Amino acid sequence: MCGIYGTTLNYNEQQVKDKLKRTAFRGPDKMGWQFYKHENHNITFGHNRLSIIDLDPRSDQPFTYYDHIHIVFNGEVYNFKAIKETLVKKGYKFTTTSDTEVLCAAYLEYGQDCVDHFDGMFAFVIYDEKKQLFFGARDRLGKKPFYYYHNGKNFEFASQISSIQMHMDDLTISEKAIAYYLAWGNIPDPQSIFNEIKKLKAGHKFTFDLNTGKFETEAYWDIDYKNERPYQGSYEDAKKELDGILRETVSARLFADVPVGVFLSGGVDSSLVASMATQTSSTKIKTFSVKFNEKGFDESKYAQQVADHLQTDHNVIECNYDEGIDLIQDFCHYYDEPFSDSSAIPSMLLAKHTKKQVTVALSGDGGDESFIGYHRYNWAKKGSIFYKLPLSVRKVGASILELAPHYKLKVISKALRYKDENEVYLSAMTGVDKSYINTPYDTNDIDELKYLVHENKNLYERISDFDTKTYLNFDINTKVDRATMAFSLEARAPLLDHRVVDFANSLPTEFKFHNGVMKRILKDVLYESVPKHIFDRPKAGFTMPFSRWFKEDLKDYVLSELDDKSLKDIPCIDVEKVQFRIKQHMDGTWDRYPLIWNLLVLKQWLNNNGKGYSIK
Template sequence: MCGIYGTTLQYNEVQIKEKLQRTAFRGPDKMGWKYYSANYPVIFGHNRLSIIDLDPRSDQPFTYFEHIHIVFNGEIYNFKTLKESLSTKGYQFRTTSDTEVMCAAYLEYGEECVEHFNGMFSFVIFDTKKQLFFGARDRLGKKPFYYYHNGKNFEFASQISSIQLHHHDLTISSEAIAHYLAWGAIPDPKTIFNEVKKLLPGHSFTFQLATGEFKDRCYWDIDYQGKSQFSGSYEEAKTELKNILNDAVSTRLFADVSVGVFLSGGVDSSLISAIATQSTSEKVKTFSVKFNEKGFDESKYAQQVADHLKTDHHVIECNYDEGIDLIKNFNHYYDEPFADSSAIPSMLLAKHTRKQVTVALSGDGGDESFIGYHRYSWIMKGKRIHYLPLPLRQLGSKVLELSPNYRHRVIAKALKFKTIDDTYLAAMTGVDLSYLKTDIDYKDVEELKYLFHNNKNLLERVSDFDIKTYLNWDINTKVDRATMAYSLEARAPLMDHRVVDFARALPSEYKMHNGNQKRILKDILYESVPKEIFDRPKAGFTMPFSRWFREDLKDYVLSELDDNSLKSIPCIDIEEVKFRIKQHMDGTWDRYPLIWSLLVLKQWLNTNCKNIPIK
């Protein structure tokens, strides 16, 4: 896990060093860069977090066969198998790293090399013979990739702040701000700057130095058309999935540094922990967060799982002052506006886990692929309600709007949508966004094609949609920034593309049956951990922001979001926002998600808007 950077623009050595230092937390073990002057000026830079082959021989930028130069962020989990195959074809290796194997794979397979990689990655290869860049981003978008292309020059980085520094041709995107306020994150391929984009997950690209031509292509996607269907029995599906999971976990346990597991006590992290203990003879280190607030502390369940699995368990107590400090410095690590408040406890978990290990396995990806979120249950209930005629639902909506319970009033708004698909989309962007004051269509995203079609049933469509939107835009961004802020590598076995592909092919009832969500994952888990531990409602990973914003941080919120501050935020109806903040403070409606998103945006604008225009 590292930070990569490269450019064809003219920067001096001091500027390049500052660009790399801006995200040095991603790779504190070695910072390096190289100038290549073969016909066109090229600079590659790298911040290394040493995980595999700790020897300096594997430092980057890395050169193979004299004309192949690479900067790479991530891990290729099947690199040993690839290396054996490439060795039989005559390739020789002088390191034990996956980086060198990627170079050989590129020489052997060309652009199709990415289809041979099982891992999380973003990388760029400079082929001096062909005078081109070839790069790619992993299938699920675990690793970030930002780029600037003006038709002639090209600049790329793991985080947008490296591109932003010393760059004078950028403008802040009002369209991105509108999308952020709706989605809570900026959808790919957009970024906060009009001139910078994100490479889409499952895409590769080429950039021709001679012509400045940039081309990208999709090399992988989920099967949203439903062409691949598993035809075996439930027991056969369990056996096959167990085999895939065992390999996904065991390959992710390999490292030349210490490895642990995030253990929340939920189904996904408990399953990963159980498989990890079965995959190694060493005692597995597990980590969870403890909150002192009533209703937020799930650490006792993690402890029960850890006790059963006999792991070396570490409980990290959430410190209020530490959490507040992270809130006020949030944008140093999340260098685009990002509104998922669970990023704060994620950062606390990463910060203290890093004191013990350099790599941590997580359970991310299980909810999306195996239908685990609460919203999948209520969307099926909502589907039945939507069989009622629209006028009747509108009448019910008017009645619920009179309720003092804000949840009832949310349901009232949901009842007004014509179709259940529209309702789900509104739920993911916010059922009531009347505080947005913009003509920008924030629902205009390419990923709608995964939701609005008739190739699959509703459960499969919303699951596909979440994989391509919520998992990529939100979860992956949250985990990457939170862990890399403290130079900790996070690996997610449930996001192995083989797991995702298999889950997409399974019948829905193998994943959700009679209200039992994540059925197949649970049944595999219960072979190792008692079912009784999990007989409780599913919990989220959050902090008591509702109370904090109403009590401890009330003055902070009101000063940060006063009239003058709100006037500086584009795309909002100031009076409506003020009304919603008042609702939160007097306890009539829980508006903490809106307050948090505005605090983050205002903080980002304060830092970045002084010399950069908004367009």
């Protein structure tokens, strides 16, 4: 787990160091860079290393293999030992025990198809001297980030946008990206906050030809959203097969040359990972959870119950108000571009204190998307019955509900006016009330709509696939990567192994959601080792008590940061409508904390990054 950087632009050594130092928190163990010159090309590769496998300096990066293959690599290839055995039989030689060297050899053997052999989370770039090209890829689910700048001639890339941003004088802030951020709470791939910088999409690989300046991308993996490979076995067959896959994915992610632990929230997904970790590890597993002092937010007692049953070395991290406020102040330093998932703050607190004992932590991310686990999926299905009624009838009902005093009924009123259930779900993910966003851009216009708007699957499966390609990638993976890497902690997600995702995607809906039981098959695997009664409770989220804080403890902060003058400096908003919504939150008539947090983050980013850039 590291930070990577590279460029064909002419920066001096100090400028390269500046770019690497900006994100040194991603890899504090060794900062390295290398200059390459071939014919008319000046090439720089840089790397911030967080040593996880083969701690010896021989595996430091940039790494060179067979004299002409140079690489910078962020992430892990979990099946590298199996790949290595195959390559050794083919005559390849290795001088390290790292996965980095195996990745290079795999490229030489399989060419650009090497990514099809990798099971892991990764973003890497190879400079092939003989072919005079860059070849790189990002993992299938987008767990590791990859930003790039391409002006038709030169190319620059990095794990975080701030490394490219430094010493770059031709960037402009994207008004379109700001509009999309206000709707989504993040900036969907392939956009970034700067017009000239893009994100490589998850499951894509690329080439950059040094001689022509041509840059090309290609998808190498996708979920089966057309339902072309449905599972044919029984439920019991599927449960047994899933159990085996999960044991393999957890076991693979426990391998490291540094201490490893597990994030344990007490929910189904993290408990399943912790359970299988205890069963496959020869040493006692350390588990970590967050304790909130706010009423209604503390779920630590459930994590403790699971930890007691599994007999883990459990650590409870108390969420301190002052510490949380400090992280809010430094938020954009680590997240680089506007990002407003409020659970990023407790995620950072968890990572900060977990790093004191381990360098790698396994998480339960991915279970809700693949196995139909969010409550909103059930509400979407229940609500879909209304869209069998004519729009004219629904509009009458909407008009009546619009007169109701409770804001939740007003939200339902708006939803009834949509064309169909697809449009409703899309609006639920981007904000039912977007009237305060003042922009000519259609913020629902994303390539990933194809996973939602089709007739190959039922509604449950479509929104599950859509979330995997949007919410999981744009939000969850971004949140976890930045939160953990801010404190040099590597997070690994067994449920995001592509084999788990592919398998879940192939299963009949009733294997995942049946008689009101969400994540049915995942729960049944868990209940083989952890008692069911521990989980007989409502599903909880992972967030901070911002709703109350913004009305009480942080009220003065909110009103000063989002005063009239400040709001007028924020692009793409209707100031009067925003002012009205802030007032609604303060007087308790409508919970507007997501909007307030959204604007606070955007303002902080603009304050720290907006000077000297035009907005286009």
